[in-house]
Amino acid sequence: MSCIKMKYEVPGDDFTRAGEASSMVKRKLKQLGYNPDAIRRVAIAMYEGEINMVIHAGGGVAEVEVYPDRVEIALIDQGPGIADVEMAMQEGYSTAPDNVRSLGFGAGMGLPNIKKYTDAMRIDTEVGKGTTMYLTVKAK
Amino acid sequence: MQVKDIIDILEAEIISAADLEAEVRTACGSDMMSDVLAFVKDQSVLLTGLLNPQVVRTAEMMDMRCIVFVRGKEPDENVISLAQAMDITLLKTRFRMFTACGKLYMSGLRGGCENE
Numbered sequence: 001m002s003c004i005k006m007k008y009e010v011p012g013d014d015f016t017r018a019g020e021a022s023s024m025v026k027r028k029l030k031q032l033g034y035n036p037d038a039i040r041r042v043a044i045a046m047y048e049g050e051i052n053m054v055i056h057a058g059g060g061v062a063e064v065e066v067y068p069d070r071v072e073i074a075l076i077d078q079g080p081g082i083a084d085v086e087m088a089m090q091e092g093y094s095t096a097p098d099n100v101r102s103l104g105f106g107a108g109m110g111l112p113n114i115k116k117y118t119d120a121m122r123i124d125t126e127v128g129k130g131t132t133m134y135l136t137v138k139a140k
Numbered sequence: 141m142q143v144k145d146i147i148d149i150l151e152a153e154i155i156s157a158a159d160l161e162a163e164v165r166t167a168c169g170s171d172m173m174s175d176v177l178a179f180v181k182d183q184s185v186l187l188t189g190l191l192n193p194q195v196v197r198t199a200e201m202m203d204m205r206c207i208v209f210v211r212g213k214e215p216d217e218n219v220i221s222l223a224q225a226m227d228i229t230l231l232k233t234r235f236r237m238f239t240a241c242g243k244l245y246m247s248g249l250r251g252g253c254e255n256e
């Protein structure tokens with residue numbers, strides 16, 4: 001296994017399909033016999049990021065690279081961007097509207113969760129242009 | 141405890157059965173999915189009042205074995221088939237969240253964090 005690359009479109013208009021990309025990545029890592037703890041951390045972090053692209057950014061693209069020692073994930077959207085990343089990273093900070101809350105999201109826990117479960121996290125964002133989030137999970 | 145014990149304790153109805161003998165030690169009751177995703181400690185049961193497919197996706201990412209819908213709620217076909225594909229048992233109980241969690245706690249299930 002050198003490097004396996006996967007790419008998924010994440011549609012922004014269908015909340016019921018959010019999570020499909022993360023689900024496929026999880027299945028693929030299982031097939032590869034990847035470390036179960038790493039699989040779960042990848043799945044949760046990517047799922048939080050995928051949901052964020054759907055509810056905050058109108059969808060996007062997920063690119064995943066699997067190496068023997070780590071998984072690298074890029075979540076790329078052309079949404080509104082994040083004006084204050086430091087604020088967005090705080091537990092409990094959310095701009096999600098009530099209809100999103102009634103679906104079970106908008107606790108303001110997604111980005112803190114991603115930070116917790118990944119070994120590296122970087123957010124490139126520009127208001128009005130979009131957001132790209134780079135995540136690394138080590139296989140350990 | 142096993143998934144099938146939850147059925148007795150909560151006088152629950154099976155919506156869709158996967159492995160009823162799966163071992164479960166910890167549970168989480170919430171209507172906020174990121175709350176559920178915040179605590180990875182082999183939680184195997186999710187109690188919720190929500191009915192959308194993201195409930196199943198959340199359980200899937202966490203490797204949970206069973207979802208209990210409280211207050212007698214039942215999800216639609218899409219949610220049920222997704223759970224079947226993921227080998228997750230779906231149950232419904234007429235009890236409300238607080239009572240359902242309390243009954244499971246009294247029977248030995250825990251929250252999954254050291255201080256719970």
Ligand SMILES: Nc1ncnc2c1ncn2[C@@H]1O[C@H](COP(=O)(O)OP(=O)(O)OP(=O)(O)O)[C@@H](O)[C@H]1O
Nearest residue numbers: 052056057088094095105106107108109110111174
């Ligand atoms: N891809 C994104 N594009 C634009 N804004 C974003 C994006 N991701 C996050 N945000 C902003 O950062 C805030 C915090 O994100 P976070 O994931 O922590 O919480 P949330 O999505 O609001 O709620 P939760 O994740 O608990 O369901 C969001 O409310 C939103 O304002």
Ligand SMILES: [Mg+2]
Nearest residue numbers: 048052110111
């Ligand atoms: Mg979020």
